[in-house]
Amino acid sequence: MPTIVVEVMPKAELLDPQGKAVAGALARLGKSEFTGVRIGKRFELTVDGPVDEALLAEVREIAEDLLANTVIEDVVSVHQADVETVAAGETH
């Protein structure tokens, strides 16, 4: 079944304490090449039927209205998933 991926991140100007904690953990582990970590959300919406531009536009609207809290988050991407990256547990 086709899947649409919506990616939501905390706004750049806001603190992200969860991300800061991970960045601190990486630094303590000696991985000093990472200067920052931010943590957002990734939604997978499975769709019954074909994905066209109209549906993607609807999902963009849903993302702004429902999935993201636009006071503190930005929708950074809405796109159809590559088949192989969905629920396959594949690292690529």
Place this chain on the structure above:
Amino acid sequence: MPTIVVEVMPKAELLDPQGKAVAGALARLGKSEFTGVRIGKRFELTVDGPVDEALLAEVREIAEDLLANTVIEDVVSVHQADVETVAAGETH
């Protein structure tokens, strides 16, 4: 600064109550074209220096060991971010 994106999703065989709640909300709003929603995480790691295959391999290891709880989650993707999708709030 280059950014590496790590995407983590709950394993396909596990329930995702948060996703189920969103799917229920979409159905109640009459958006019946969506048959399921799953919610995972998206990490952005900013890197001081160039991104090469060795660094990506290191991030894959970090993703499995630190960022994902591999008992209940899969790392679905580790890749360098396109410049324009990072913290720009752009919907594409």
